Amino acid sequence: MPTLRSLTRPLLGAALALAASTAALAQAAPAQAPRWSFAIHGGAGVIERASLSPEQDAAYRAALTRALQAGGAVLARGGTSLDAIQAAIEIMEDDPLFNAGRGAVFTAAGRNELDAAVMNGSDLSAGAVAGLTTTRHPIAAARAVMEKSPHVMLIGPGADSFAASTGLEQVPPAFFFTERRWQGLVQALTEQNQPIPPRPEGAPAAPIGGLADNDAAYPPLNERKFGTVGAVALDSHGDLAAGTSTGGMTAKRWGRVGDVPVIGAGTYASNRDGCAVSATGDGEYFIRATVARDICARIAAFDPRTSTETGECADALCMIREIRIVPLAARREIEDAESLGGKGGVIVMGRDGRPAFAMSTSGMYRGEISSDAPQPRVAIYADEAPR
Ligand code: ASP
8 A cells, every 4th residue: 555655755756856947947047038029920831841942941041031130120229019020021021932012822813912910019009901902011001000090900992092192102013923923823723623814914924934933942832822921029118019911822712811910810919918929821710719819818817927916027936937828828829720720820929028939830931039149040840949
């Protein structure tokens, strides 16, 4: 028969081991949050080492690095989370590697219809646009909706003309055209037995014998929807913000809009809850799961600071819980969305400036930079840490 001693000894051992690992973790974790912190994504999806050539891999890492540097530079000089997010996302919107701005996927009618959203965690103000066709930087249009209109979401030609009225650059729709995305549309419509629309007005003539811009930097054609871009930031004033921009899904029709511009689905930020979230993945499922808002609610519900009298995280256990809560909330939410049938990923910034990345796909283009580690670190595949 087991004696009391034989029962308590392992428990005591486990408790001591836990205390030791807690102390070690608390020591390893910097007591001070970084002054500022920034993270981005460039879409999640079936991204495997075998599917990207070394040149493609390097091109994505370089593009992520450029965007991180732009956002980091804003934050390092005391700029706001919102300015950092806009700076980084505009760079990715201009980069044909990503499904946002130039390089966006095509609708079944052969158009680029662009969606974006931004949210300011300090006052919960938010702006979103859907179905833009002429505004060069949809993220700037979303911000203009937030700051210069009494509304939260504008769509279609009205959204473009509002953006133009605030002075945002307008471009011909063919500005967003890339041959690779056009060929992706042709392939998708062929598979679906759907008619192929005429090439858009102003698009370059069809290349003879292959893809004119299918150079080494372009990913495979079967990348149908992923490639959305997003950013989350904590600035040196303690403010959190999030932004996301996308072309949506290849061959979308009927004015389809995904999760990106739906506040609380693909984008959310709240200082009070201590979170900023940008998502990428199967929009229909991410809307139904209210992914971004849900992550914030999970974080707020388990915020260890609310259980301390001073609201400070002074002891080791509180610090451990704080370090764990953001990645845990992100992971659980992605699991929940996946159980509905939706795959994708999220980036989440907590109030302690430690970003979390979670995904149910084999990869997500992503990266981070902070005042503590001012060299951009990027990653692509699910099993690698940003470096
Ligand atoms: N979430 C986007 C949408 O459904 C697509 C993506 O992130 O890849 O429009």
